[in-house]
Every structure is written in C-alpha cells, then in structure tokens.
Amino acid sequence: MTDPRSYIQTILPRNTPVAKEGRAFAPANIALCKYWGKRDEAFKLPLTGSLSVSLGRLGTHMRIRPADRDSLTLNGTEQAPASAISRRLFGFLDLFRDPGTALAVDSKNTLPTAAGLASSASAFAAAVLALNELFGWEADSDTLSQLARFGSGSACRSVRHGFMEWHPGERPDGSDSFATSLDADWPEFRIGILTVSNAPKPTGSGEGMKRTRDTSALYRSWPDQVTGDLPLIREAVRERDLNTLGRTAEHNALAMHATMIASWPPLIYWSPETLAALHRLHALREQGLPVYATLDAGPNIKLLFEHPSAHDLLREFADLQVVNPEEF
Amino acid sequence: MTDPRSYIQTILPRNTPVAKEGRAFAPANIALCKYWGKRDEAFKLPLTGSLSVSLGRLGTHMRIRPADRDSLTLNGTEQAPASAISRRLFGFLDLFRDPGTALAVDSKNTLPTAAGLASSASAFAAAVLALNELFGWEADSDTLSQLARFGSGSACRSVRHGFMEWHPGERPDGSDSFATSLDADWPEFRIGILTVSNAPKPTGSGEGMKRTRDTSALYRSWPDQVTGDLPLIREAVRERDLNTLGRTAEHNALAMHATMIASWPPLIYWSPETLAALHRLHALREQGLPVYATLDAGPNIKLLFEHPSAHDLLREFADLQVVNPEEF
Numbered sequence: 001m002t003d004p005r006s007y008i009q010t011i012l013p014r015n016t017p018v019a020k021e022g023r024a025f026a027p028a029n030i031a032l033c034k035y036w037g038k039r040d041e042a043f044k045l046p047l048t049g050s051l052s053v054s055l056g057r058l059g060t061h062m063r064i065r066p067a068d069r070d071s072l073t074l075n076g077t078e079q080a081p082a083s084a085i086s087r088r089l090f091g092f093l094d095l096f097r098d099p100g101t102a103l104a105v106d107s108k109n110t111l112p113t114a115a116g117l118a119s120s121a122s123a124f125a126a127a128v129l130a131l132n133e134l135f136g137w138e139a140d141s142d143t144l145s146q147l148a149r150f151g152s153g154s155a156c157r158s159v160r161h162g163f164m165e166w167h168p169g170e171r172p173d174g175s176d177s178f179a180t181s182l183d184a185d186w187p188e189f190r191i192g193i194l195t196v197s198n199a200p201k202p203t204g205s206g207e208g209m210k211r212t213r214d215t216s217a218l219y220r221s222w223p224d225q226v227t228g229d230l231p232l233i234r235e236a237v238r239e240r241d242l243n244t245l246g247r248t249a250e251h252n253a254l255a256m257h258a259t260m261i262a263s264w265p266p267l268i269y270w271s272p273e274t275l276a277a278l279h280r281l282h283a284l285r286e287q288g289l290p291v292y293a294t295l296d297a298g299p300n301i302k303l304l305f306e307h308p309s310a311h312d313l314l315r316e317f318a319d320l321q322v323v324n325p326e327e328f
Numbered sequence: 329m330t331d332p333r334s335y336i337q338t339i340l341p342r343n344t345p346v347a348k349e350g351r352a353f354a355p356a357n358i359a360l361c362k363y364w365g366k367r368d369e370a371f372k373l374p375l376t377g378s379l380s381v382s383l384g385r386l387g388t389h390m391r392i393r394p395a396d397r398d399s400l401t402l403n404g405t406e407q408a409p410a411s412a413i414s415r416r417l418f419g420f421l422d423l424f425r426d427p428g429t430a431l432a433v434d435s436k437n438t439l440p441t442a443a444g445l446a447s448s449a450s451a452f453a454a455a456v457l458a459l460n461e462l463f464g465w466e467a468d469s470d471t472l473s474q475l476a477r478f479g480s481g482s483a484c485r486s487v488r489h490g491f492m493e494w495h496p497g498e499r500p501d502g503s504d505s506f507a508t509s510l511d512a513d514w515p516e517f518r519i520g521i522l523t524v525s526n527a528p529k530p531t532g533s534g535e536g537m538k539r540t541r542d543t544s545a546l547y548r549s550w551p552d553q554v555t556g557d558l559p560l561i562r563e564a565v566r567e568r569d570l571n572t573l574g575r576t577a578e579h580n581a582l583a584m585h586a587t588m589i590a591s592w593p594p595l596i597y598w599s600p601e602t603l604a605a606l607h608r609l610h611a612l613r614e615q616g617l618p619v620y621a622t623l624d625a626g627p628n629i630k631l632l633f634e635h636p637s638a639h640d641l642l643r644e645f646a647d648l649q650v651v652n653p654e655e656f
Contacts, residue, residue: 275596275599279600
C-alpha cells in the first residue's frame with residue numbers, strides 16, 4: 001500500500017503548468033442511491049456504490065493560474081491561507097503539483113448559499129477539471145473522476161453532467177473506484193430544492209459517516225439496502241420510470257438517515273420543519289401527485305418529480321427552487 | 329404445532345367461574361429495551377427479548393363477573409358487541425373459558441387519555457389477573473405472564489409492577505416466552521410522560537412490526553442491537569446507573585424507530601413536535617442535566633431521569649407528567 005500522493009503521481013504525465021490558466025465548471029450532484037461510509041479513509045474509497053444526478057447550472061466555476069504565492073478567492077473574497085477551506089484546497093492541490101508550483105485559485109459557487117447544498121463535490125471536481133487544462137493532462141473522464149475523489153468522495157460524480165454511477169471498486173489504490181455516466185437523458189426530470197434551514201450542520205458528513213460505521217448496529221445492513229436499490233434506480237433512470245426511481249430513492253435516503261439515527265450519540269439531521277415538509281409530501285402523494293424526496297446529511301429536502309408536477313408543487317412549496325439537470 | 333386455544337387449555341385447571349367476580353389492576357409498562365417484531369404471529373412470540381418498567385398507578389382496573397350475556401363497559405361506557413375493542417377482548421377471553429360462559433367486563437383506565445400510551449398491555453394483563461381470581465386458577469406469575477402474552481405481546485410485562493424482562497423463549501408453543509421481575513428497586517427512578525400529540529396513530533404497532541420485518545433491510549440488524557443493549561440495561565437497573573440505562577435505552581429506542589423509518593412505505597411516527605422536544609432534550613443533556621428519552625410507536629416521548637432532576641424538567645416541559653414506578 002502506498003500513500004495517495006505517490007499513487008496519484010504514477011498516473012499523472014505532468015505536475016507543472018503548460019497553459020496560462022485552467023478554467024472549468026462542475027455541477028453539484030444529488031445522490032439518488034446514497035454514499036454513506038468509507039472502506040478506506042485516506043483514499044476515500046466507499047463501502048458501496050452510489051448513483052447521482054447533477055444540478056444543471058448549480059455548481060462551481062473555477063479558474064486556476066500560476067502565481068507567486070498560493071491564494072484562494074471564494075465568491076470574490078480572498079480567504080486567509082490558514083483558513084480551513086484554504087488548507088483543505090491547497091492540501092488537495094499538493095497531491096498533483098510539484099513543490100514550489102504556486103497557484104492562484106478563483107472559485108465561484110452558483111449554489112444558493114442558503115440551500116445547504118454541499119459545494120465540496122462541485123469544487124473538487126472543478127479543481128481537477130481546471131488542472132487538467134492548466135497542466136495539459138488530457139485525461140479521460142474516468143481518470144478525472146478518480147482524481148476528484150481524493151478531494152471529497154462524492155466529487156467523483158461531479159466531473160460530468162447527468163446521471164452518474166460511482167463504482168466502488170475493489171483495489172486498495174482505488175484505480176477502479178470512479179464514476180461513469182449512465183448516458184441517459186430524461187428531459188422531463190426535475191429536482192426541487194426545498195430549503196427548510198440554513199443553519200450549519202452540527203456534524204459534518206465525514207465525521208457522521210465514521211460515527212455511523214463505529215456505533216450503529218443497523219449500519220451492518222446498509223450494504224444490503226444499496227445492493228437492492230442501486231440496480232432498481234439505474235434501470236428506472238434508463239426507463240424514465242419516475243415512480244420506481246422516486247420510491248427507491250426515497251426509501252434509500254430514509255434508510256441512510258435511519259443508520260444515522262441509530263448511531264450514538266444520535267445523528268438526527270432533521271429539524272421539525274424537515275419532518276413537517278416530509279409529512280406534507282406524503283399527504284400530497286396520497287392525493288395522487290407523483291413526487292418523492294431525497295435527503296442528505298442536513299435538514300433540507302430535495303424533491304424528485306417530472307415537469308408536469310412543477311406547477312402544483314410550486315403552489316404547495318412557495319420557496320421551491322426547481323432544477324432541470326439538462327439545462328446548463 | 330397446535331393453535332393458541334388448544335395449547336392454553338393444556339395448562340389451565342378450570343374454564344368456568346368459581347367466584348362471584350374477579351378484580352385486578354395491572355400497570356402499563358414502558359420498554360427500556362424494545363420489543364419490535366414477532367417470530368410467530370398467532371402465539372405472539374417475539375424475535376428478541378425486551379425489558380420494561382411499569383407505570384405505578386397508571387394502568388387498567390378490571391372487574392369480570394359471570395353474566396347472562398357478554399358485555400364490556402370501558403371507562404363507564406358500554407361498548408357495542410360488534411366494536412373492534414369488544415371483539416378483541418372477547419376473542420381473547422374465548423381462549424380461556426368454556427363455550428357458553430358469558431362474562432360482564434368492567435374496565436377503567438387510569439392512563440391519561442391524551443397521552444397516547446398503549447392501554448392494551450395493562451388491559452390484557454388485568455384481564456388475566458382477574459380471570460385467575462374468577463376461575464380460581466392459582467397460577468404463578470410466570471404462567472399469568474405467558475397467558476397475557478396472547479392478548480398483546482407486551483402485556484406479558486404488565487402482570488407485575490417494577491422492572492420486567494420478557495424472555496423470548498425458543499419453543500413453538502411459547503411455554504418459555506414470558507416476563508419475570510428483575511426484583512430491583514430504585515426509589516429515585518422517574519419516568520416523565522411528554523405528550524406532544526394525541527392524534528391516533530396512522531399505523532398500529534402490530535401492522536407496523538409486520539411492515540418493518542417485511543420491507544426494512546436494516547431490521548436484519550435489529551437483533552444485534554438488542555443483543556448488545558439488553559444486558560447493559562439489565563445491569564444498569566441493578567446498579568441504579570442512570571447514565572448507562574438512559575444512554576442504552578435511548579439508543580435502543582432510536583434504533584427501533586430507525587428500523588421503521590427504513591421501511592416502505594416509511595413508518596415515521598414522529599411529528600415535528602417530537603423532533604423539537606428531542607432536540608431540546610439533547611441540548612439540556614449537553615448542559616449537564618442527566619435525562620434521556622425513549623419513544624414507542626407514536627409521537628410522544630417518555631423521559632428517563634432521577635427524582636432530583638424533576639424540578640428542572642418541569643420548568644422546561646410544563647405539561648410533563650412525572651411517574652414514580654414504585655408508587656402504586
């Protein structure tokens with residue numbers, strides 16, 4: 001076993017700029033079959049596969065240029081070098097660049113700041129895409145996905161738009177652990193972002209995953225859940241079968257939350273408003289509206305539906321932000 | 329394998345009244361290590377063991393007399409013979425009596441009607457205790473517990489006051505599946521009943537258990553949870569160790585709810601108010617107040633604490649009903 005940097009160096013042709021700058025956009029993504037728990041922390045290798053859809057124009061624009069000193073500008077504001085966010089980003093860039101290669105990074109998120117959507121997946125994916133240009137790697141998307149994974153596991157699903165499946169792989173170096181596109185299009189599919197709280201999460205995802213793995217007896221059955229759900233979701237995407245997709249994705253998300261709720265101390269990411277919105281959604285569904293929910297490690301809800309339901313849903317949830325993944 | 333009535337007849341000495349009436353009180357009970365899921369429906373045999381504490385004076389007073397026709401008076405109101413409650417009770421009494429033995433049952437619950445506490449456990453336990461007197465069985469408490477189990481599984485833990493452990497047993501006839509007392513006393517122990525909603529449950533416990541068993545992948549790990557928790561709770565009761573008891577009981581209750589949340593369609597018994605109260609409780613605990621929660625298949629919360637914390641808790645939760653299990 002080697003360390004991440006040594007492994008990455010074996011697959012990169014170059015570690016210094018060959019262009020004046022690299023520019024890229026990467027979309028955020030929402031998992032329909034969730035990633036929850038690693039089999040290896042350093043290489044960010046997942047215990048199970050997962051499947052996501054990207055969020056169209058919501059994501060991260062990144063520009064990386066050679067410079068005299070490292071700097072990170074985020075949404076127009078320069079970040080202190082000692083800040084957690086700067087240290088995490090440049091620690092990631094250190095995996096790819098020769099020592100002494102200073103870089104100026106300009107990053108802009110188009111994610112609504114109050115939506116509590118993770119920007120780390122789109123940010124690390126955009127960084128890898130920008131480096132690919134700056135360093136002239138000409139890497140294929142499987143390789144870029146693999147590289148993005150070292151920043152944040154779910155970033156491997158953000159190197160392309162659309163429905164992406166992260167294959168967990170088996171090798172210790174993670175060379176078989178990356179996401180590929182389902183190459184499915186579904187023009188009517190929509191995601192509705194329902195922001196019920198913008199308070200910062202009390203426990204981050206990485207720490208939450210560890211606690212779940214270490215203290216939740218029910219987590220032992222989580223791989224069974226994914227083994228059942230993933231093929232159903234993959235097939236439902238290909239068939240554009242909203243009811244199968246929605247039912248399976250909602251079941252999967254609730255089961256992930258269940259593994260957290262069964263941790264100790266309990267990880268209850270839901271707020272009272274989350275539950276009120278979920279109960280309301282279930283009532284709407286009983287009235288015949290084909291709409292489902294997925295939830296990540298936070299209080300907000302993402303609705304899954306098709307374009308014809310948008311009108312009814314906007315009347316129910318005035319603040320709903322509707323996203324078409326194919327519009328970018 | 330035999331049917332419940334045939335089995336029960338083999339252990340009863342008599343099936344007709346020998347006294348003018350039978351009278352009994354049985355307390356409600358709250359599980360600290362939960363019972364969730366049967367290995368046999370007809371014999372109401374549980375998949376795992378469980379452990380409960382009784383609720384002092386809160387329970388069911390029952391009087392059963394020989395009569396010309398069956399009748400059930402509940403809290404002073406005579407119930408229609410075709411009502412669900414009458415049919416369930418007389419169906420139960422049919423297990424024990426000779427055909428043609430008509431009985432008049434007068435039942436009074438001292439449970440606060442709005443608290444959403446199950447009265448079935450105390451009712452079926454009180455019925456068996458009253459029949460023991462009326463029919464002159466002179467049965468020991470292990471036998472009475474076994475008989476009460478046929479009415480409602482958790483009724484087997486209500487035939488005595490105090491901390492009761494339900495041994496799951498292994499035999500198909502359930503002759504080794506009954507509850508015994510821990511014979512532990514804990515004068516400072518208190519239960520606080522926090523009623524956040526008195527709406528009827530959308531899904532009853534029996535149906536909820538079946539759905540969980542049939543659709544929740546995480547339920548496969550539930551027996552592991554109980555195997556870990558039950559000895560800790562038993563020992564904590566004996567040692568009067570509130571923190572170990574509370575931590576383990578709360579973890580156990582949340583894990584049970586997690587198995588339900590991971591069912592399909594999802595069983596989410598919590599209301600927004602449940603979650604608000606849980607988050608408030610966790611904040612109080614972080615401030616140093618030794619208080620824990622347990623929750624059954626409904627939105628209400630039961631707090632677990634010791635007498636010295638009662639004052640602080642009553643200030644936080646004005647509607648809290650404090651119960652001393654040893655006062656009856």
